[in-house]
Amino acid sequence: MTRTLAEWLSYQEQVNVRSIELGLDRVRAVWERMGAPATARRVITVGGTNGKGSTVALLEAMLTAAGLHVGSFTSPHLTEYNERVRINGVNADDASLVASFERIEAARGAGPNGAGTHEEIRLTYFEFGTLAALDLFARADLDVAILEVGLGGRLDAVNIIDADVSVVTTVDLDHMDWLGSDRDSIGREKAGIARAGRPVIVGELDPPVGLLDALIASGAEIRRAGIDFTVERLGPGWRWQHRDGLAMALPDPALAAPVQYANAATAIAALHALFADDASITPKDLFAAASLGLRSVRVPARLQSLGGDPAVIVDVGHNPQAARALAEWLDAQPGSRVYAVYGALSDKDVAGVMAALGSRIDHWHLAGLDRDTPRGLTAAWLAERLGKTLPQASFDVHTDVATALAAACAAAHSGERILAFGSFFVASTVIAEAANKPALPD
Secondary structure: OOOOHHHHHHHHHHHOOOOOOOOOHHHHHHHHHOOOOOOOOEEEEEEOOOOHHHHHHHHHHHHHHOOOOEEEEOOOOOOOHHHHEEEOOEEOOHHHHHHHHHHHHHHOOOOOOOOOOOOOOOOOHHHHHHHHHHHHHHOOOOOEEEEEOOOOOOOOHHHHOOOOEEEEOOOOOOOHHHHOOOHHHHHHHHHHHOOOOOEEEEOOOOOOHHHHHHHHHHOOEEEEEOOOEEEEEOOOOEEEEEOOOOEEEEOOOOOOOOOHHHHHHHHHHHHHHHOOOOOOOOHHHHHHHHHHHHHHOOOOOOOEEOOOOOEEEEOOOOOHHHHHHHHHHHHOOOOOOEEEEEOOEOOOOHHHHHHHHHHHOOEEEEEOOOOOOOOEOOHHHHHHHHHHHOOOOOEEEEOOHHHHHHHHHHHOOOOOEEEEEOOHHHHHHHHHHHHHOOOOOO
16 A cells, blocks of 8 residues: 555654664665665765755755756755755655655565565664655756755765765764764764765864864865855955955855855855866856855745744754854844744753853743654753753743744734744744744734
8 A cells, every 4th residue: 555755754753763873884775775876967965063954055056046957855844844855946746755765665675564575674764765865866867966964974874975075064062962072073973974085165164173184084175164265245245265266256145144154155165166177167157156046045944034023033043053153143133122932852952052142032932842752852941951051031931832932922022023943843833833824923
């Protein structure tokens, strides 16, 4: 009996009781059983702590503007699973995903009664999705596939594919139970996506030594922000320049946060490296693609304004580095009261996030995520941590995100802001609420 997409996703959560099981042997073995076809003529793999999703979106927009056929794989999704696999700007449809899952199921050796033609290989939910993206890309005759790392890099499922250009956006403290307790250790894991003799773009101005040492050991061609390529803000606009002399005066990114200039510069550096030996893509072509892509790029829940008055802003920032970027954005805005709708998962540095925002938040609406996921923290736990981190903070506790959002909307006045952030669960709920209730205060 054919499963629906929803049934497949539910099934995948049951095949492997572990939601995370790092390692390449299992997913590589299934991919080889599927024939391991080329996913695209060129591949860019994007890793890092923060900035991955925005950098993928910028790359996709720029490559599309250049007239190329592009596929992108990202995770997690906000409102529907199909968002994870995009081909030429369109989300994969249910039928394509289902057909791919059926091929993966046969390849991993699970027959209709649990007895396939091979020894059965266990996969995680993320590994199913990674293989589905690779499978659909291989069938789409793509010029470029963009693969976003899910966790770490060295042992992440996307790393079964050798990237022509790899990108490490930033390195900060996150997923420490899996990747290590300091930036050096985490950086070494993220360096695992680099390949000998191929370019790797480092988007952070001050990367950890562990990342750089591991990249040097890999034999990759390292190209660093601030050294090999630079950004100069002009206001309006900005200037990107490579040490080889190529320079571009570009429009401001359509994405709001100041950090998006760094992400855009990193994306352009990746394309510069990708097409360095391709005479068909001239510097003029790269400039035109970058300019159009910067104007057209869209990515949800990255300081996304949902409109209204008071304004509702939603962001997926969930670690201290992301919170510092939010703080920088708030500092650049005209003064007004800010109400936070905040929820978090148990593996996050909640105190670090709260401390980074500090007095910029006038009132916290703390939302429990324990009903959404076993990893979700309760509002009471968040309140205890907020009291220890910011003893003078004003807050209320709420059982879920929807309730927290409603309370924030009721409390805020015209000209003030509601900033909803902390987890993809927060962002997806707020976006859904806005879609269902277009009359968020206006």
